[in-house]
Amino acid sequence: MDPFPPDAPQSLSSGGTSPEQPNDGSAMAASLTGAASSSASTSQAPAAAAGPTVPAACLACRSKHLKCDGFTPCSRCTSSNQECIYVASRRGYKGPRRNTAQNPNKRHASSSPPSSTGVSDAASCPMMLGAPPVSLPTTGFNPAVVLPGTPATTAYAQTPAPLSQMALFRNPFGSSIDQTSMALAAASTGAPPPPTSSVGERCLDAYYHYFFSAHPNVLPKEHLLRFIKDHPGRLDHLVAAMRYIGSLFLDVGPARAMYFDEAIRLAYLPTCPKDGFLVQTLLMLIVALDGSCNQERARQLLGDCERIAVEIGLNTRHFATEHGHGNRVLEESWRRTWWDLFVVDGMVAGVHRMTNFLLFDVPADVALPCEEHEYISGEIPTPMYIEDFDDQLFSGEDREFSSFAYRVAAARNLGRFMRCPPILFPEDENLAKIESLLTNWRMHLPQAKRDDLTKGCQLDEMMFQAHFITHACSILLHQPHSQLDSSPARSVNSCAPHSVVPTGDAFNSHTRHTITAACEISKMVTQAVPLLSHTHFFTCVITLSSIVHLSKWALFYIQDEEDLRQQIRLNIGALGKLSDVWKAAGTAAGQVKGVAQEIYRAKKAQQINPAFWVGFTQEEMISSLNADEGIMAEFDSMLQVVPQVTQPPTTQ
Known part of the structure; x- marks a missing residue:
């Protein structure tokens, strides 16, 4: 049915x-x-008493x-x-009747x-x-x-x-x-x-409205419904997972846990076919569990998902053709499924630093995905490959690659950074090589891909993710060699363990790279699009940016302190908004806000010492005091306690 x-x-x-x-x-x-009562009494009376029947x-x-x-x-x-x-x-x-x-x-x-x-x-x-x-x-x-x-x-x-x-x-x-x-x-x-409008329909609509653009690997809705109609029962586990994802954005009561249990149960049935649809089911559950602070369970599913993907040959060029049944949209869906799994594996490894980006070492010759509007419309062009992307500068061919392709390229740069041996010194040649990769990625972006909006001023989520992956990689590369003491933000560990960075006397080039990347991430928060339309991995990227801002703010004196505090406010507000759906964002927001308050109290204590005001003009002193008056109250009001919805059980 x-x-x-x-x-x-x-x-x-x-x-x-x-x-x-x-x-x-x-x-x-x-x-x-x-x-009804008249009919019952009439049936019991003699037939003669009823009188003749009048037609x-x-x-x-x-x-x-x-x-x-x-x-x-x-x-x-x-x-x-x-x-x-x-x-x-x-x-x-x-029809109408007169004289009723x-x-x-x-x-x-x-x-x-x-x-x-x-x-x-x-x-x-x-x-x-x-x-x-x-x-x-x-x-x-x-x-x-x-x-x-x-x-x-x-x-x-x-x-x-x-x-x-x-x-x-x-x-x-x-x-x-x-x-x-x-x-x-x-x-x-x-x-x-x-x-x-049933609960299931509303959850499915919410999936496509909020989540699909961030991880666009399943079939577009029209094609999915047609496939379900033609193959009843085959995609039950996938539909349950999609409804579970959609329920995160809605208030549906016990249906949320029901959808999660149903998706897990059906996905792990011995009779469930190991195919691309199962990979899609596990992939979206991985993202949801990770955003719900269940990172250990998410890593378990990630291992299963990667093993199944490689076993069925999802990483091979011919898989899409052999399993697409002549449907070009379905073929594109298989290509997107592999590359989305590749990117998610890289983001999990990069933001949590607890895995090693396993799929980076798996040979793959899958064609690159097309643009999002082409996928939605079903007008799939002839696909291009990763070697075409790498050789575009030297082949002389003027080719346009999709935003998804630049997202894949950004994840590959992250993988190359993670495969480098430990970079112990700022002069290490491996550091210079990775920075060359990041700089080349930015310099050779087409004009239409330099920001996160399409020509119609709509959010280009694929480029959005590609940009924040690159900024996060820059921070991970340069922060250990910067002169920003990370100890003030040591309690911000919701996404990754604290990494010790010693302090220094001056701002070197690595410090500048780190601060610039952190500021660019904060600037991405200001995009005129709903924050909940982004992948939840943006939560950890904002947290990474906040650690840099807090480390800089903890310095004895900085010239652009007010601008820095505005960026911290911006990050806390974004994390608070994301916490409406993602529990991990609420945890990170609380930690960042707590550290900000500690740094502020320490700075207030320093102001008692007259030596603190050496170098300040009278105007600067008054401005600083006025700005400090309301900052504590503002931090308290920026992030209200968000009631966390009980997450579904994670037992298999």
């Missing part, structure tokens, strides 16, 4: 009410109840609401000397002839009290669960109770029945149910 309900607009046929009945819920309840009443008797004997002319029209006219029944007519019933509380039993099929009204009309219950079709592979505030017609609700157990009420928006009754009526007439 297709786990996605149809997206087309739904309608409700009028199989349950006659157009002659007024749109009044209370009247309908009274009239239907009266009709229809004439217009004169109808207008006066009088019983008609059915003769032509009838006895009432004969006695009153009126024209006796009969018209065909309007039962089932859906004057008494909305009276049921017009003679407005239509009795059913000729012999089926009682209660059985043929599911909206009548006492009708047999109609089961709604359920969708999706997940077990039913009732969520707070979820409509009863969602894919995750239990089958509704029989209508006889439900109270009909008057809807203030003009509907005479509730949504469940509408769904029951629609099911009985064969019409699709009324349009609803």
Whole structure:
């Protein structure tokens, strides 16, 4: 069964009410109840007491609401000397009707002839009290669960109770029945149910809205839904993982843990095929677990994911063609899956410094991904390869490479840095080689790739990640040889263990590289795009930048102290915003804010000593004192305590 309900607009046929009945819920309840009791008493009376059956009443008797004997002319029209006219029944007519019933509380039993099929009204009309219950079709592979505030017609609700157990009420928006009754009526007439937005649909939409652009390896939504329809049940684990990711951005109650458990359970079933879809499932779970401060479990899944990817040959050129089934979008998805796994492996190794970027040493000849708009539209160009990217300057061919390709190149530079032997001295030639790689990457960027926005001023998330990977690599390369004492920020270890950097007497070139990269990362926070649209790895890059800012601010005297404090404020605010979804960001924000407050108190204590003000002009002294007045209160108000949602269990 297709786990996605149809997206087309739904309608409700009028199989349950006659157009002659007024749109009044209370009247309908009274009239239907009266009709049911009247029908029961009539069935028990003798047939002679029921009187002759009248197929229809004439217009004169109808207008006066009088019983008609059915003769032509009838006895009432004969006695009153009126024209006796009969018209065909309007039962089932859906058009407008003039002169509707004057008494909305009276049921017009003679407005239509009795059913000729012999089926009682209660059985043929599911909206009548006492009708047999109609089961709604359920969708999706997940077990039913009732969520707070979820409509009863969602894919995750239990089958509704029989209508006889439900109270009909008057809807203030003009509907005479509730949504469940509408769904029951629609099911009985064969019409699709009324349009609803289930929890699963909302989570899937949230996945594509918030997360897809940061790790765009799965099929675009339209192609994914088509594949699911053509291959029911094959992507259950992938859909569960996508819904889990989407649930991180929504308030869906217990569904979040349910989706995580379902994704893990299905992914690790012995019968689950080891293919590219399984790699995609594990990859998004790795990112989510890492952002939820479950780094150890994320590393376990990363090891499994890498092993499966290499076993099935995802790193080979022919994999996409052999497993794409002639679908160019699916082929592109396989190429993106490998390179996204490659980049994630590098970012985990770079920001946490607990793994060694295993995939950097795995031979891969997979074609490079295309631009994002080409992938979304399905217009996939002829792919290019990493050797084309490396030789573009010397081949003389004017080729345009995608933002994803520059993201891959930035991750490769990070891998080359991590493969260098320990750089013990600033004059080490390996340090100069890595800096040449980073500088060349920046210098040879096309004009359209120099910032993080597309030509339409939309966020280019692939270039955004490529830039912050390069800036982070520059800090990791130069900070150990700078003269910024890292000890003041030693407690900021949410992403990586503290790295000891000794202090120095002057700002050397490595200090300048480190500070410049940290400032560029802070500048990226100011992009006019939602912070939650970025990958959660940006959290650790901001934290790395904050460590540099704090180390510099802890110096005895710096000239641009106010600008520096603004950058620290900016970083803390960004981490606070990211903590709405990612628990790791909340932890990092608390640590950075705590160190900032410690440094501020130490500086305030130094101001008591008159020697502190040597070299300050009177204007500078007043400016510094005024700036210090509100900084503590501002730090306290910048980051409120964010309630952390209980993360799903991590047992396999």
